[in-house]
Amino acid sequence: MASLAETEIITRFQKYLQIDTVQPNPDYIAAADFIISEAKSISLESQSIEFVQGKPIVLLKWIGSDPLLPAILLNSHVDVVPFEEDKWDHPPLGAEIDEDGKIYARGTQDMKSVGMQYLEAIRKLRASGFKPLRSVYVSFVPDEEIGGIDGVGKFVESDIFKSLNISIVLDEGLPSPTESYRVFNGERIPWSLQIKAVGQPGHGSKLYDDSAMENLTKSIESIMRFRASQFDQLKHKECLKGEGDVISVNMVFLKAGTPTPDDGFVMNLQPSEAEAGFDIRVPPAADPEALERRLVGEWAPPARNMSLKLWRGDQELARKQFVTATNDSNPWWGLLENAVKEAGGNTSKPEIFPASTDSRYFRKAGLLAIGFSPISNTPSLLHDHNEYLSQSEYLKGINMYVSILKAYTSYALPE
Ligand SMILES: [Zn+2]
Structure with missing residues (x-):
């Protein structure tokens, strides 16, 4: 009572x-x-x-x-x-x-x-x-x-x-x-990342290099490998890492394709643009500059016709x-x-x-x-x-x- x-x-x-x-x-x-x-x-x-x-x-x-x-x-x-x-x-x-x-x-x-x-x-x-x-x-x-x-x-x-x-x-x-x-x-400090790929549009049947979809896919594969490397540290108990100690990266949107009026997509066309968005959380022990270099060098390299937008709220906290x-x-x-x-x-x-x-x-x-x-x-x-x-x-x-x-x-x- x-x-x-x-x-x-x-x-x-x-x-x-x-x-x-x-x-x-x-x-x-x-x-x-x-x-x-x-x-x-x-x-x-x-x-x-x-x-x-x-x-x-x-x-x-x-x-x-x-x-x-x-x-x-x-x-x-x-x-x-x-x-x-x-x-x-x-x-x-x-x-x-x-x-x-x-x-x-x-x-x-x-x-x-x-x-x-x-x-x-x-x-x-x-x-x-x-x-x-x-x-x-x-x-x-x-x-x-x-x-x-x-x-x-x-x-x-x-x-x-x-x-x-x-x-x-x-x-x-x-x-x-x-x-x-x-x-x-x-x-951890939140980073919001959007990456965009552009490329030659083309017929759905044609195999060619540097399409927007191919460029974006390469980036997503790279990001997912990085995500797995961080997630592994959580899964392996001997690493003694907690959720807040690793960099989390999660894809939150994918945007691509040429829409049709009935809410479908044109199926025989490779589009000229493709985008994806990620929620990233960066712990104090991580090196933000190394992560920035990874964004530009691997996740959205201009050489692969990629560009990025990054929001990090408080700029000072994003760096230190x-x-x-x-x-x-x-x-x-x-x-x-x-x-x-x-x-x-x-x-x-x-x-x-x-x-x-x-x-x-x-x-x-x-x-x-x-x-x-x-x-x-x-x-x-x-x-x-x-x-x-x-x-x-x-x-x-x-x-x-x-x-x-x-x-x-x-x-x-x-x-
Ligand atoms: Zn609260």
């Missing part, structure tokens, strides 16, 4: 899940109102900052007894990705709980859980009379799911942010299917990636591992996040950032149908943050 306090905790989580913050039209105002009223109920200072109209960053503050010490930032994004409602067994904004205690809603894992767990942990610490030495900030940010440019991207560059004197940021990680929690200290240290130079890493242990959990070895999160902006601004979502024994259903989190896992995660916040806010040694 859940206690009354636990029922109230779950109800607050459900209320946050039920607010429609689905991209591309998140109700940020309703979410901000809810977060600010929650903050008031635990006596946190709050402000809503709009760098872009209609996209507030809600910033909460729990003042420490030594405000000169650098502070701790707990970050979470408010927006969630869309869903295909008919593929779900429960309404995606319903936050219904099934007989096993699983709460179903978009954002249960990514990452409304984490945002509310930060607040519940502070609520518990406050109720116990705990007083932090360092100040704690809690940020609820918009637009992470669409790149974060108008959210954390603007926030980290602002004078307000610089005045906070943050030394460590906690942000989202990924659920773990095992007992151990996953922790992340870096992430920032990784958070996990050794003794970063005391926060060990503090987190110990705090999780003290609360009855354990962490696995640090990983590179396979996709991207707002942490990249914090790291680029020179801050230490750890990706951590306290979700164990749960399949990762980020952006998937039937995203859920069990009540017990959610409550356990709050205790992890209680332990982490105690350790972090009490840490007095110079950094």
Whole structure:
């Protein structure tokens, strides 16, 4: 049986899940109102900052007894990705709980859980009379799911942010299917590549060199060989590589052929143009210049009548990636591992996040950032149908943050 306090905790989580913050039209105002009223109920200072109209960053503050010490930032994004409602067994904004205690809603894992767990942990610490030495900030940010440019991207560059004197940021990680929690200290950077081949058009019956299709096919074969070489490192356990450690390349579109009015294709014509698109993710350990040379030399060589278009978002991050240290130079890493242990959990070895999160902006601004979502024994259903989190896992995660916040806010040694 859940206690009354636990029922109230779950109800607050459900209320946050039920607010429609689905991209591309998140109700940020309703979410901000809810977060600010929650903050008031635990006596946190709050402000809503709009760098872009209609996209507030809600910033909460729990003042420490030594405000000169650098502070701790707990970050979470408010927006969630869309869903295909008919593929779900429960309404995606319903936050219904099934007989096993699983709460179903978009954002249960990514990452409304984490945002509310930060607040519940502070609520518990406050109720116990705990007083932090360092100040704690809690940020609820918009637009992470669409790149974060108008959210954390603007926030980290602002004078307000610089005045906070943050030394460590906690942000989202990924659920773990095992007992151990996953922790992340870096992430891969997305590259979007489109390659195009042109060549002599010709009769479907004729064998000749350098047709657009032949040129594109040679490139795709080369790209697929590279993909296999990366995938092999994941499959062979002795390589000890995780998903975030290799370069992923996946073909996302193919465009070629001469269409007919009835949605078919002209079958006796070799077309003069052919294109393909790829999603590429580049880990910090990869050499971006070597990859660029491969793009031009092997995947879209001008000598084979190929051209390419490449998008990489932030140009600086595409060239140089920032990784958070996990050794003794970063005391926060060990503090987190110990705090999780003290609360009855354990962490696995640090990983590179396979996709991207707002942490990249914090790291680029020179801050230490750890990706951590306290979700164990749960399949990762980020952006998937039937995203859920069990009540017990959610409550356990709050205790992890209680332990982490105690350790972090009490840490007095110079950094
Ligand atoms: Zn997320």
